[in-house]
Amino acid sequence: MILSGGTVVTMDADYRVLRDGAIAIVEHKIAAVDTREAVLAEYHSDTLVNCEGQYILPGLINAHTHVPMTLLRGLADDLRLDVWLMGYIMPVEREFVREDFCRLGTTLACAEMIRGGVTSFADMYYFEAEIAEATAQAGLRALLCESILKFPAPDAETYEDSLAYTRDFIEKWREHPLITPTVAPHAPYSNTEETLKRCRDLALAYNLPIMIHIAETRREVDDNLAEYGKTVVPWVKDIGLLDVNRVIAAHCVHIDEHEMRIMHKYNVSVAHCPSANLKLSSGIAPVAQMLAMGINVAIGTDGPASNNDLDMFEEMRLAALLAKVTPPDPTAVPARTALQMATRNGARALRLEQVTGSLEVGKFADVIVVDANPAHNAPHFDVNEDAVYSQLVYATKSADVRHTICHGRWLMRDRELLTIDEARVLHEAQVVAQEVGAFLKAREQNPLSKLIAVSLGVERAESFEVQVKAVIDRADIVEVLLNHEAVEVARTVHYKQYDTYFLFANESYGRVRYREDYRLDAKDDVAQVRTRLTYTSMDKERTFSDMILLSRSRFIAPATQPLRFYREYFQPASERILEKERRRWRILYKGVLFFVNLDRLLKPAMSDLYIELKARTWSLSDAEIKASYIREMLEILGVDRTKAVTQDYLEFAEA
Numbered sequence: 001m002i003l004s005g006g007t008v009v010t011m012d013a014d015y016r017v018l019r020d021g022a023i024a025i026v027e028h029k030i031a032a033v034d035t036r037e038a039v040l041a042e043y044h045s046d047t048l049v050n051c052e053g054q055y056i057l058p059g060l061i062n063a064h065t066h067v068p069m070t071l072l073r074g075l076a077d078d079l080r081l082d083v084w085l086m087g088y089i090m091p092v093e094r095e096f097v098r099e100d101f102c103r104l105g106t107t108l109a110c111a112e113m114i115r116g117g118v119t120s121f122a123d124m125y126y127f128e129a130e131i132a133e134a135t136a137q138a139g140l141r142a143l144l145c146e147s148i149l150k151f152p153a154p155d156a157e158t159y160e161d162s163l164a165y166t167r168d169f170i171e172k173w174r175e176h177p178l179i180t181p182t183v184a185p186h187a188p189y190s191n192t193e194e195t196l197k198r199c200r201d202l203a204l205a206y207n208l209p210i211m212i213h214i215a216e217t218r219r220e221v222d223d224n225l226a227e228y229g230k231t232v233v234p235w236v237k238d239i240g241l242l243d244v245n246r247v248i249a250a251h252c253v254h255i256d257e258h259e260m261r262i263m264h265k266y267n268v269s270v271a272h273c274p275s276a277n278l279k280l281s282s283g284i285a286p287v288a289q290m291l292a293m294g295i296n297v298a299i300g301t302d303g304p305a306s307n308n309d310l311d312m313f314e315e316m317r318l319a320a321l322l323a324k325v326t327p328p329d330p331t332a333v334p335a336r337t338a339l340q341m342a343t344r345n346g347a348r349a350l351r352l353e354q355v356t357g358s359l360e361v362g363k364f365a366d367v368i369v370v371d372a373n374p375a376h377n378a379p380h381f382d383v384n385e386d387a388v389y390s391q392l393v394y395a396t397k398s399a400d401v402r403h404t405i406c407h408g409r410w411l412m413r414d415r416e417l418l419t420i421d422e423a424r425v426l427h428e429a430q431v432v433a434q435e436v437g438a439f440l441k442a443r444e445q446n447p448l449s450k451l452i453a454v455s456l457g458v459e460r461a462e463s464f465e466v467q468v469k470a471v472i473d474r475a476d477i478v479e480v481l482l483n484h485e486a487v488e489v490a491r492t493v494h495y496k497q498y499d500t501y502f503l504f505a506n507e508s509y510g511r512v513r514y515r516e517d518y519r520l521d522a523k524d525d526v527a528q529v530r531t532r533l534t535y536t537s538m539d540k541e542r543t544f545s546d547m548i549l550l551s552r553s554r555f556i557a558p559a560t561q562p563l564r565f566y567r568e569y570f571q572p573a574s575e576r577i578l579e580k581e582r583r584r585w586r587i588l589y590k591g592v593l594f595f596v597n598l599d600r601l602l603k604p605a606m607s608d609l610y611i612e613l614k615a616r617t618w619s620l621s622d623a624e625i626k627a628s629y630i631r632e633m634l635e636i637l638g639v640d641r642t643k644a645v646t647q648d649y650l651e652f653a654e655a
């Protein structure tokens with residue numbers, strides 16, 4: 001076929017621009033790129049496409065995305081990265097991400113990308129073999145990277161399963177003309193040294209590139225420093241991850257000059273994702289500096305759940321604009337550079353520089369044709385040779401794309417998708433959205449299920465307790481019990497406890513407590529800090545003999561995130577703070593394990609001293625025996641039953 005009459009923007013090494021140019025495509029490849037006159041003198045075709053008033057460009061390359069996440073587009077927005085990812089996206093992914101989800105989400109993404117002039121993309125997700133099927137069917141070119149995590153993934157219980165899956169995936173797809181299958185350790189923080197090395201070995205065995213998220217947030221860098229004593233790039237270099245033939249590092253927002261030198265030396269390509277970095281407040285990647293150091297920087301949209309689209313025209317424009325902000329320099333990343341990042345640099349990042357990324361004879365015909373004269377892009381000047389790049393980067397919209405051709409095949413002609421039944425895909429996507437929405441709505445009303453959703457993979461336990469709490473006059477009466485002949489003291493600890501309670505508008509939702517336990521040593525110095533989350537339902541199970549409670553079923557999980565995370569995630573109606581000093585003895589009374597707590601409330605400050613006697617239990621008959629032992633211990637202590645308190649500290653502190 002011949003596309004003729006438009007402005008051909010080749011993006012080749014000489015940045016040739018041919019006004020009234022043409023390209024000839026023979027089978028899958030570009031046979032000629034020249035003026036209309038020269039091409040028509042040499043080539044004839046029944047398919048002669050008039051491109052007057054249009055730009056003819058290499059197809060754009062989206063260097064980093066997660067295409068099936070189109071189905072999660074708009075699900076949870078305006079949240080911090082950790083809350084967004086661990087609180088919403090990952091729990092929903094565990095529940096919904098299956099083969100058909102990935103196929104459908106990929107097809108929707110391909111429809112969007114074809115409409116937006118993207119002909120190649122690099123993906124990192126789960127069930128990549130399904131993504132490969134859908135991509136090949138849509139006719140796009142892709143580097144598809146199966147994600148490896150140290151935690152269970154939607155398509156694998158363990159990372160060994162993920163690696164086995166990846167190996168099969170690579171074996172099955174590596175000869176495909178459009179698809180390059182490979183491996184993607186998700187990020188250093190979501191992997192271990194061992195999993196990263198195994199990914200590297202797999203990539204080396206097949207001579208494939210690796211995709212990974214690097215230094216997306218400040219916190220990631222700080223955590224890496226705390227854990228390994230190095231920032232992210234030197235650490236991945238030292239464990240040998242950069243030894244593979246090309247690493248595509250997504251984001252690279254928080255990297256310094258030393259890290260850039262390492263990346264340059266190891267030929268690492270960067271996938272700059274401006275929208276996602278802005279939306280999640282991750283920061284602005286030092287793109288101008290990386291380019292100046294000779295690093296190959298490409299552009300990616302990141303997943304459509306954090307962007308929220310796959311619009312490479314928008315990303316190019318943002319890449320050019322953001323680079324001018326810090327340090328302030330309007331000459332940084334000019335329009336031509338931005339277009340190069342989205343085309344030739346993208347091809348190099350994906351190791352497809354021999355294949356695509358520019359309009360050159362011998363490369364595959366990945367070509368888009370874009371309307372040059374819509375109202376938002378008129379008029380045109382011919383004063384400056386580079387004006388065409390400004391038009392394309394600063395004024396062109398993805399909706400201006402008229403034709404998309406990949407591998408010599410029409411994917412969209414006159415804005416009609418030729419490989420995808422778009423109406424069907426949009427309908428099916430809405431059906432999935434309704435299912436996901438129903439799941440989240442149900443979960444949002446129940447703090448316990450929200451807690452479980454972010455505590456997966458960690459130890460958790462539901463427990464029942466028999467307990468009594470009473471006011472005492474003096475601390476030393478505890479000694480009477482501890483020295484009693486039926487008592488054996490197993491362990492003594494001294495804590496300061498800082499509790500934050502999340503309360504919900506509907507009391508029946510129960511409450512969530514975030515507790516920081518500071519264990520103090522003999523000199524009252526902090527010996528250990530532990531943070532835990534406890535969910536308490538508001539039901540009191542049973543009362544024994546007017547004061548001993550068989551208490552609430554509770555759900556306890558280690559708090560692996562900061563308090564701020566849980567506050568943003570649970571969005572409580574209100575919060576209460578409770579601080580107390582606690583001395584705790586683990587004792588055996590008649591051979592049965594009990595805990596004795598001697599508590600003083602520091603905030604709100606209260607002068608009373610409280611004693612708590614409690615034991616875990618698992619059956620009603622067990623609870624009854626333990627309740628009778630607690631009664632005996634109260635008698636030993638000489639505690640009057642009128643001094644018993646059946647409320648929580650929180651409740652009577654409030655009163």
Ligand SMILES: [Zn+2]
Nearest residue numbers: 213250302303
């Ligand atoms: Zn990403």
